[in-house]
Amino acid sequence: DQQVKQNSPSLSVQEGRISILNCDYTNSMFDYFLWYKKYPAEGPTFLISISSIKDKNEDGRFTVFLNKSAKHLSLHIVPSQPGDSAVYFCAASAYSQGAQKLVFGQGTRLTINP
Amino acid sequence: ETGVTQSPTHLIKTRGQQVTLRCSSQSGHNTVSWYQQALGQGPQFIFQYYREEENGRGNFPPRFSGLQFPNYSSELNVNALELDDSALYLCASSSGQQETQYFGPGTRLLVL
Numbered sequence: 039d040q041q042v043k044q045n046s047p048s049l050s051v052q053e054g055r056i057s058i059l060n061c062d063y064t065n066s067m068f069d070y071f072l073w074y075k076k077y078p079a080e081g082p083t084f085l086i087s088i089s090s091i092k093d094k095n096e097d098g099r100f101t102v103f104l105n106k107s108a109k110h111l112s113l114h115i116v117p118s119q120p121g122d123s124a125v126y127f128c129a130a131s132a133y134s135q136g137a138q139k140l141v142f143g144q145g146t147r148l149t150i151n152p
Numbered sequence: 153e154t155g156v157t158q159s160p161t162h163l164i165k166t167r168g169q170q171v172t173l174r175c176s177s178q179s180g181h182n183t184v185s186w187y188q189q190a191l192g193q194g195p196q197f198i199f200q201y202y203r204e205e206e207n208g209r210g211n212f213p214p215r216f217s218g219l220q221f222p223n224y225s226s227e228l229n230v231n232a233l234e235l236d237d238s239a240l241y242l243c244a245s246s247s248g249q250q251e252t253q254y255f256g257p258g259t260r261l262l263v264l
Contacts, residue, residue: 070251081255127194131251137208142194
């Protein structure tokens, strides 16, 4: 039962253009959503988050949009830079049995082409 | 500010053995969570420790156990290792009820 899905395993974008990464979820109890970026041989690095009471959060080149009715969120990166090439994970937060656990998608590999 | 650290970075074990992985939380963080990331998948929640007690567990058998120490560092122990336990084990720390978890670099475990 995959509660958080990233349906695109990979995405290729030209440098300077916009990168849009998508994520869908099924559990209405999720109340907080996060995006992490992961380079090989490193742990996930926190990028940006959004509470379920908001529909947009922006931080520099990164913007996360949340559509609760569609149970969909997206990460926009503009302009895309070569250093953005990495695997991006969407995660949803839920409290269960007293713990705040993150449920991750499978990841999308983003490649920025010069 | 010191980030999350994990040791060792890599480990090779044989089936049936036991392993202990270690994690030091980020300065000021009192909650530690452990995740398993299999190849090509997203991290999966194993359990969380807060105030030295386990306060939540994912879908992992009891042979996965842990500890948290007074300085908030943590250990993950896996007994009777199986081939499918080969994965990247990630530790994440957070501050109490704060939702954002910050991850360490992980320990890559290979079970032969």
